[in-house]
Amino acid sequence: DTEVTQTPKHLVMGMTNKKSLKCEQHMGHRAMYWYKQKAKKPPELMFVYSYEKLSINESVPSRFSPECPNSSLLNLHLHALQPEDSALYLCASSQANLGNDEQYFGPGTRLTVT
Amino acid sequence: GESVGLHLPTLSVQEGDNSIINCAYSNSASDYFIWYKQESGKGPQFIIDIRSNMDKRQGQRVTVLLNKTVKHLSLQIAATQPGDSAVYFCAESPSGGSYIPTFGRGTSLIVHP
Numbered sequence: 001d002t003e004v005t006q007t008p009k010h011l012v013m014g015m016t017n018k019k020s021l022k023c024e025q026h027m028g029h030r031a032m033y034w035y036k037q038k039a040k041k042p043p044e045l046m047f048v049y050s051y052e053k054l055s056i057n058e059s060v061p062s063r064f065s066p067e068c069p070n071s072s073l074l075n076l077h078l079h080a081l082q083p084e085d086s087a088l089y090l091c092a093s094s095q096a097n098l099g100n101d102e103q104y105f106g107p108g109t110r111l112t113v114t
Numbered sequence: 115g116e117s118v119g120l121h122l123p124t125l126s127v128q129e130g131d132n133s134i135i136n137c138a139y140s141n142s143a144s145d146y147f148i149w150y151k152q153e154s155g156k157g158p159q160f161i162i163d164i165r166s167n168m169d170k171r172q173g174q175r176v177t178v179l180l181n182k183t184v185k186h187l188s189l190q191i192a193a194t195q196p197g198d199s200a201v202y203f204c205a206e207s208p209s210g211g212s213y214i215p216t217f218g219r220g221t222s223l224i225v226h227p
Contacts, residue, residue, distance in 0.1 A: 004157070040220070041219075041220070042203055042217030042218060042219060042220055043158065043203075043217050044217075045214060048214065056214065090157050090158070092157070102160050102163070103158075103160065103215070104160070105157030105158045105159065106157050107155065107156050107157050108156075108157050
Protein backbone atom coordinates (compact mmCIF):
# COMPACT_ATOMS: atom_id res chain seq x y z
CA ASP A 1 0.00 0.00 0.00
CA THR A 2 1.70 3.20 -1.20
CA GLU A 3 -1.22 5.49 -0.65
CA VAL A 4 -1.82 8.50 1.53
CA THR A 5 -5.51 9.05 2.14
CA GLN A 6 -7.17 12.27 3.21
CA THR A 7 -10.68 12.99 4.43
CA PRO A 8 -12.84 14.78 3.69
CA LYS A 9 -12.22 15.54 0.02
CA HIS A 10 -14.16 18.78 0.26
CA LEU A 11 -15.06 20.90 3.27
CA VAL A 12 -17.05 24.10 3.55
CA MET A 13 -17.01 25.78 6.94
CA GLY A 14 -17.98 29.07 8.49
CA MET A 15 -15.56 31.29 10.32
CA THR A 16 -16.94 30.23 13.71
CA ASN A 17 -16.87 26.49 13.02
CA LYS A 18 -14.47 23.88 14.33
CA LYS A 19 -13.51 21.10 11.95
CA SER A 20 -10.70 18.60 11.46
CA LEU A 21 -8.83 17.27 8.46
CA LYS A 22 -7.55 13.72 8.60
CA CYS A 23 -4.64 11.98 6.92
CA GLU A 24 -3.63 8.33 7.06
CA GLN A 25 -0.81 6.22 5.69
CA HIS A 26 0.12 2.59 6.21
CA MET A 27 3.56 2.58 4.64
CA GLY A 28 5.37 2.65 7.96
CA HIS A 29 6.55 6.18 7.30
CA ARG A 30 7.72 8.10 10.36
CA ALA A 31 7.60 11.61 8.91
CA MET A 32 4.34 13.33 8.03
CA TYR A 33 3.67 16.78 6.65
CA TRP A 34 0.90 19.32 6.16
CA TYR A 35 1.03 21.68 3.18
CA LYS A 36 -1.26 24.48 2.05
CA GLN A 37 -1.71 25.09 -1.66
CA LYS A 38 -3.52 28.05 -3.17
CA ALA A 39 -4.76 27.89 -6.76
CA LYS A 40 -1.97 27.93 -9.36
CA LYS A 41 0.67 28.16 -6.62
CA PRO A 42 3.19 25.65 -5.28
CA PRO A 43 2.53 23.82 -2.01
CA GLU A 44 3.68 25.71 1.09
CA LEU A 45 4.92 23.76 4.09
CA MET A 46 2.95 24.21 7.31
CA PHE A 47 4.02 21.48 9.74
CA VAL A 48 6.34 18.50 9.93
CA TYR A 49 6.01 15.59 12.34
CA SER A 50 8.94 13.27 12.85
CA TYR A 51 8.40 10.12 14.91
CA GLU A 52 5.06 11.54 16.12
CA LYS A 53 6.66 14.71 17.42
CA LEU A 54 6.20 18.15 15.93
CA SER A 55 9.57 19.11 14.50
CA ILE A 56 8.72 22.08 12.28
CA ASN A 57 6.03 24.75 12.49
CA GLU A 58 6.42 27.25 9.70
CA SER A 59 4.97 30.14 11.75
CA VAL A 60 1.45 28.91 11.10
CA PRO A 61 -1.36 30.83 12.90
CA SER A 62 -2.73 29.12 15.99
CA ARG A 63 -6.13 28.67 14.36
CA PHE A 64 -4.45 25.66 12.70
CA SER A 65 -3.58 22.96 15.23
CA PRO A 66 -1.86 19.76 14.11
CA GLU A 67 -2.02 16.47 15.93
CA CYS A 68 -0.28 13.15 15.36
CA PRO A 69 -2.12 10.50 17.43
CA ASN A 70 0.09 7.68 16.14
CA SER A 71 2.57 6.91 13.41
CA SER A 72 -0.17 6.32 10.80
CA LEU A 73 -2.44 9.28 11.47
CA LEU A 74 -2.13 13.02 11.14
CA ASN A 75 -4.88 15.50 11.91
CA LEU A 76 -5.25 19.21 11.34
CA HIS A 77 -7.75 20.89 13.63
CA LEU A 78 -9.30 24.08 12.32
CA HIS A 79 -10.95 26.81 14.39
CA ALA A 80 -11.99 30.37 13.65
CA LEU A 81 -10.57 30.33 10.14
CA GLN A 82 -10.61 33.26 7.75
CA PRO A 83 -11.79 33.28 4.11
CA GLU A 84 -8.15 33.61 2.99
CA ASP A 85 -7.50 30.19 4.53
CA SER A 86 -9.51 28.66 1.71
CA ALA A 87 -7.09 26.37 -0.13
CA LEU A 88 -6.14 22.80 -0.91
CA TYR A 89 -4.59 21.17 2.16
CA LEU A 90 -2.17 18.43 1.31
CA CYS A 91 -0.80 15.74 3.57
CA ALA A 92 2.42 13.91 2.74
CA SER A 93 4.56 11.26 4.33
CA SER A 94 8.11 10.00 3.91
CA GLN A 95 10.08 7.14 5.36
CA ALA A 96 11.86 9.42 7.78
CA ASN A 97 12.84 13.03 8.01
CA LEU A 98 16.56 12.34 7.81
CA GLY A 99 17.21 13.78 4.40
CA ASN A 100 16.24 13.11 0.82
CA ASP A 101 13.42 10.66 1.36
CA GLU A 102 10.73 10.51 -1.30
CA GLN A 103 7.51 12.17 -0.22
CA TYR A 104 4.14 10.61 -0.96
CA PHE A 105 1.28 13.07 -1.18
CA GLY A 106 -2.40 12.53 -0.56
CA PRO A 107 -5.07 13.96 -2.88
CA GLY A 108 -5.76 16.85 -0.55
CA THR A 109 -8.81 18.38 1.12
CA ARG A 110 -10.36 21.30 -0.72
CA LEU A 111 -11.32 23.76 2.05
CA THR A 112 -13.66 26.70 1.57
CA VAL A 113 -14.16 29.15 4.42
CA THR A 114 -17.30 31.25 4.17
CA GLY B 115 15.33 35.39 0.04
CA GLU B 116 16.59 32.57 -2.14
CA SER B 117 13.95 30.68 -4.09
CA VAL B 118 13.31 28.19 -6.80
CA GLY B 119 11.62 29.51 -9.93
CA LEU B 120 10.56 28.47 -13.38
CA HIS B 121 11.06 30.24 -16.70
CA LEU B 122 7.79 29.25 -18.43
CA PRO B 123 4.45 29.12 -16.65
CA THR B 124 2.69 27.33 -19.55
CA LEU B 125 4.03 24.95 -22.18
CA SER B 126 1.88 23.63 -25.04
CA VAL B 127 3.11 20.72 -27.15
CA GLN B 128 1.74 18.27 -29.67
CA GLU B 129 1.33 14.64 -28.76
CA GLY B 130 4.48 12.75 -29.65
CA ASP B 131 6.79 15.74 -29.33
CA ASN B 132 9.47 15.98 -26.69
CA SER B 133 8.85 18.46 -23.86
CA ILE B 134 11.41 20.41 -21.89
CA ILE B 135 10.45 22.11 -18.63
CA ASN B 136 13.02 24.41 -17.07
CA CYS B 137 13.70 25.52 -13.54
CA ALA B 138 16.18 28.02 -12.10
CA TYR B 139 17.31 27.88 -8.52
CA SER B 140 19.30 30.38 -6.54
CA ASN B 141 20.31 28.51 -3.39
CA SER B 142 23.85 27.33 -4.03
CA ALA B 143 23.60 25.12 -0.92
CA SER B 144 20.94 22.97 -2.57
CA ASP B 145 22.16 19.47 -3.25
CA TYR B 146 19.01 17.48 -3.93
CA PHE B 147 16.40 18.24 -6.56
CA ILE B 148 13.05 16.70 -7.33
CA TRP B 149 10.47 16.97 -10.07
CA TYR B 150 6.80 16.50 -9.21
CA LYS B 151 3.76 16.13 -11.44
CA GLN B 152 0.41 17.39 -10.18
CA GLU B 153 -2.70 16.46 -12.12
CA SER B 154 -5.95 18.31 -11.59
CA GLY B 155 -7.61 17.28 -8.33
CA LYS B 156 -4.62 15.30 -7.12
CA GLY B 157 -1.61 15.80 -4.92
CA PRO B 158 1.93 16.13 -6.31
CA GLN B 159 3.45 12.89 -7.54
CA PHE B 160 7.18 12.20 -7.47
CA ILE B 161 8.64 11.80 -10.98
CA ILE B 162 12.40 11.79 -10.68
CA ASP B 163 15.14 13.18 -8.50
CA ILE B 164 18.81 14.03 -8.84
CA ARG B 165 21.62 14.77 -6.44
CA SER B 166 24.19 17.50 -6.93
CA ASN B 167 26.99 15.03 -7.61
CA MET B 168 25.25 14.09 -10.87
CA ASP B 169 24.41 16.13 -13.96
CA LYS B 170 21.98 13.75 -15.62
CA ARG B 171 19.56 11.04 -14.57
CA GLN B 172 17.16 9.07 -16.69
CA GLY B 173 13.88 7.39 -15.90
CA GLN B 174 11.13 5.98 -18.03
CA ARG B 175 10.56 8.61 -20.77
CA VAL B 176 11.91 11.32 -18.46
CA THR B 177 15.38 12.78 -18.05
CA VAL B 178 16.51 15.35 -15.53
CA LEU B 179 19.51 17.53 -16.27
CA LEU B 180 21.32 19.57 -13.64
CA ASN B 181 23.70 22.41 -14.45
CA LYS B 182 25.17 23.59 -11.19
CA THR B 183 27.30 26.25 -12.86
CA VAL B 184 24.25 28.25 -13.88
CA LYS B 185 21.92 26.78 -11.23
CA HIS B 186 19.55 25.32 -13.76
CA LEU B 187 17.43 22.20 -13.71
CA SER B 188 15.38 20.77 -16.55
CA LEU B 189 12.91 17.94 -17.06
CA GLN B 190 12.74 16.34 -20.47
CA ILE B 191 9.74 14.20 -21.37
CA ALA B 192 10.10 12.06 -24.47
CA ALA B 193 7.16 11.34 -26.78
CA THR B 194 4.77 13.44 -24.72
CA GLN B 195 1.33 11.95 -24.27
CA PRO B 196 -2.02 13.55 -23.34
CA GLY B 197 -1.70 11.87 -19.95
CA ASP B 198 1.38 13.98 -19.31
CA SER B 199 -0.79 17.11 -19.15
CA ALA B 200 -0.35 18.47 -15.64
CA VAL B 201 1.46 21.09 -13.60
CA TYR B 202 5.11 20.25 -13.04
CA PHE B 203 7.00 21.54 -10.02
CA CYS B 204 10.69 21.43 -9.35
CA ALA B 205 11.75 21.37 -5.73
CA GLU B 206 15.11 21.71 -4.05
CA SER B 207 16.51 20.70 -0.73
CA PRO B 208 19.68 22.10 0.85
CA SER B 209 22.45 19.94 2.20
CA GLY B 210 23.01 19.38 5.88
CA GLY B 211 19.37 19.53 6.91
CA SER B 212 16.18 17.57 6.96
CA TYR B 213 14.32 16.75 3.82
CA ILE B 214 12.07 19.79 3.49
CA PRO B 215 11.76 20.60 -0.19
CA THR B 216 11.09 24.12 -1.37
CA PHE B 217 8.76 24.05 -4.36
CA GLY B 218 9.21 26.23 -7.42
CA ARG B 219 6.46 28.17 -9.13
CA GLY B 220 5.21 25.39 -11.43
CA THR B 221 4.75 24.95 -15.19
CA SER B 222 1.49 23.90 -16.75
CA LEU B 223 2.12 21.38 -19.54
CA ILE B 224 -0.68 21.08 -22.09
CA VAL B 225 -0.46 18.22 -24.58
CA HIS B 226 -2.60 18.53 -27.67
CA PRO B 227 -3.69 15.27 -29.36
